[in-house]
Amino acid sequence: MFDHDELAERRRKKLKLIRFDSDGQTLVESEKPRETFEDVGGLEDVKKKIRMNFILPLKQPEIFAAYGKEAGGSLLLYGPPGCGKTFLARAVAGEIDANFLQVELQAILSMYVGQSEHNLHDVFEKARENKPCVIFVDELDALGGSRHLMRQHHDRMLVNQLLLELDGLQARNDQVFVIGATNTPWYLDPALRRPGRFNHLVFVPPPEAAERETILRLKLKGKPTDALDLAKIAAETKFFSGADLEQVVRDAVELAMERTLETGELQPVTQEDLKKALKGRKATTLDWFATAKNYAIFSDVNRDYQVVLDYMKRHGIK
Ligand SMILES: Nc1ncnc2c1ncn2[C@@H]1O[C@H](COP(=O)(O)OP(=O)(O)OP(=O)(O)O)[C@@H](O)[C@H]1O
Ligand SMILES: [Mg+2]
Structure with missing residues (x-):
């Protein structure tokens, strides 16, 4: 899609990533994440949807205008844990010619009652000031959480605020796009699923064999390895999530490091290390x-x- 020069140029422009500071109260700017779609193994269908909905409309608005199609809107990524929803959404920031704002609801929810709605509003305000902008609302499951009454009330107010903000975006056609992510879309407040809000669901499945091989290769990149048969490992890791595979690689690398410390010589990661790391591990997606x-x-x-x-x-x- 993009050639490397173009990507490098984009990075130089240093588009903004805005998130809450460690105090959870102040919005701060940080550099955009470095990941791009190239770092995400597979998920071609999902990438295509994101290109169609977010990247092309910003790049070639005239085409979308010609068909009377509105650019952007919102997408809700859902699927088993560890399969790349957060990773992918962050990579959007590296792909797109827009600012990127990441909101972790878990963090917002932990604030004082009343403060979280206020902060959510700030995020959307900030997005409008920095448009075109993508807002990524991660961990939407947090809104379904506890049965505690006080907490429920707190959640309700935050949901209402989110609804207000989403509707506001639609009304003003603000070039602010929203990506949400959750493991449990069925718990999401139905009001959040109405047209113009998170009505576009995108399933992020576990990686297929070829994708697992790519992910294994990506995670081993830059580390000393033997000639490895990653296709074989990929074949033995059906339904493993990206995070599961990452853990396998981490364990295998650890084994090689231990050997290095024992022998005093740099030891590459071997097929045997990967096999050992696999032992007793099960896919967490089932x-x-x-x-x-x-x-x-x-x-x-x-x-x-x-x-x-x-x-x-x-x-x-x-
Ligand atoms: N398709 C992929 N390509 C490369 N790495 C991946 C892929 N999927 C997952 N990973 C790796 O697994 C880790 C976990 O993925 P991520 O946090 O995006 O999962 P998630 O779907 O958001 O999970 P959760 O539902 O638990 O939030 C990532 O940091 C990444 O290293
Ligand atoms: Mg996630």
Whole structure:
């Protein structure tokens, strides 16, 4: 999509990443993350959706205008844990000619009652001041959380604020785009799922074999290794998430390091290290599918989760 010079040029422009400071109260600017889509293994369908919805409209607004199609809007990424939702959304920042604002709801929620709504509003204000801008609202599951009454009330107010902000964006056509991420879209307040809000669901599935190989290669990049048969490891890690694979590589690297410390000579990561690291590890995504299946079968009025059932069928998950 982009050639390297163009990407380098984008990076030089130092578009902004804005997030809360460690005190959780102040919005600060930091440098944009370095990841781009190239660092994300596979997920071509999802990348394509993001290009269509966020990247092309900013690059070639005239095409979208010609078809009377509105640019941007919002996307909700969902799927099993560790499969790259956060990683991918951050990579959008590296791809796109826009500012990027990341909001961790977990952090916002932990603030004093009343303060979190205020802060959420600040984030959207900041986005409007810095448009075009992508706001990434991570961990939307946080809003479904505790059953504690006080907490529920607190959540409710934050949901209302989020609804206000999303509707405000739509009304003003502000060139502010929103990406949300959650493991549990079925718990999301239905009001958040109405048209113009998070009505566009995008399933982020576990990586396929070829993608697993790519992820393994990406995670081993720059480390001393033997000639490795990563395709073999990929074949043995069906349903492993990106995070699961990252852990396997981390463990294998540790084994090589231990040998290095013992022998005093730099030891490459071997196939045997990877095999050992794999031992006893299981894919962490399968529990998620078991839960998702219930919602997909019993409470999926809009057939939002048909893609999940299709995926399970195609891959023989019961
Ligand atoms: N497709 C991928 N390509 C490269 N790395 C990946 C990919 N998917 C996951 N990873 C690795 O796994 C780690 C965890 O992924 P990430 O945090 O994005 O998952 P997530 O879907 O947001 O999970 P959660 O639902 O738990 O928030 C990332 O830091 C990244 O290193
Ligand atoms: Mg995440």
